[in-house]
Amino acid sequence: MKITAYIKVLSITFLCLAASAVFAGPFKPDSHTLFLAHFDTKITPDVAKGSSAAYGNPGITSGNKGKFGEALVLSRVPGVYSLNPVSQVQYDADGNFPRGEEGTMEFYFYLLQNPEEFDGAGSYVRVELFRNFSAKAGDSQAMYLYFARLRDRKVPGPLYFWVNNRPEGSFNCYAPTSVMQKNKWYHLAISWDKSKIYMFLDGKLTSDASRVNFPTLWPRLEIGGYLFDGLIDELRISDICRYSKDFNPEDI
Numbered sequence: 234m235k236i237t238a239y240i241k242v243l244s245i246t247f248l249c250l251a252a253s254a255v256f257a258g259p260f261k262p263d264s265h266t267l268f269l270a271h272f273d274t275k276i277t278p279d280v281a282k283g284s285s286a287a288y289g290n291p292g293i294t295s296g297n298k299g300k301f302g303e304a305l306v307l308s309r310v311p312g313v314y315s316l317n318p319v320s321q322v323q324y325d326a327d328g329n330f331p332r333g334e335e336g337t338m339e340f341y342f343y344l345l346q347n348p349e350e351f352d353g354a355g356s357y358v359r360v361e362l363f364r365n366f367s368a369k370a371g372d373s374q375a376m377y378l379y380f381a382r383l384r385d386r387k388v389p390g391p392l393y394f395w396v397n398n399r400p401e402g403s404f405n406c407y408a409p410t411s412v413m414q415k416n417k418w419y420h421l422a423i424s425w426d427k428s429k430i431y432m433f434l435d436g437k438l439t440s441d442a443s444r445v446n447f448p449t450l451w452p453r454l455e456i457g458g459y460l461f462d463g464l465i466d467e468l469r470i471s472d473i474c475r476y477s478k479d480f481n482p483e484d485i
Contacts, residue, residue, distance in 0.1 A: 259301045260469045268329040268470040273302040276322055283328020291322050300341040300418045304466040307457035308345060321457040330454060330470055337475040339422035343464040348410040351380060361458030374398055380410060394423050394432055401445045406432040408439040420482040426474040436480045
């Protein structure tokens with residue numbers, strides 16, 4: 234009887250573990266999904282409320298090197314994961330990025346350099362993961378997601394999400410880079426409601442801020458950018474504030 238009961242307990246335990254594991258996987262689209270790219274075989278999105286066009290020619294990994302399946306390669310260094318050294322891809326913003334009061338942008342990223350190894354011209358090093366800015370000359374409206382540090386400091390600065398909508402104002406939130414290292418996947422989420430914006434790293438709230446309206450910007454979203462070397466997987470943009478408190482990325 235004791236052996237039978239023990240086997241039953243083990244069986245239930247394994248079933249519970251299996252059930253908890255099914256949550257982890259690629260994002261699934263729902264009614265709030267505006268844009269979703271798995272990057273398994275192509276750089277174009279799998280779901281797009283707006284145009285599905287992609288501008289640029291970055292590579293895709295092979296051999297299941299993404300977080301789930303394959304991933305987008307954004308690197309200036311040829312031969313690491315792709316023979317094509319392209320650090321940026323662009324998508325149309327209209328219909329694919331929320332213009333209303335709520336929204337979420339999230340993805341997994343994988344660094345090919347440690348943050349303290351980021352380099353560039355000048356004393357200020359800025360490595361961009363995402364940007365959208367006004368095409369009008371002299372207009373300072375912009376939206377950036379970037380790593381930043383002073384060259385003479387060994388400790389890198391945070392990963393910033395910065396929005397400037399002058400003359401209404403600007404705001405930013407950030408995630409610490411001291412916990413980041415190369416050759417490891419991280420989930421990043423930026424979510425906003427009517428009054429605040431929230432930034433999460435691996436499901437942990439790293440900062441929040443009062444927000445102003447998002448500016449009407451250049452009609453293209455740029456993923457990757459100046460000096461970025463890494464992989465991007467499971468890019469999802471939604472028209473709802475999906476996260477305002479800590480969550481488990483394995484459950485999404």
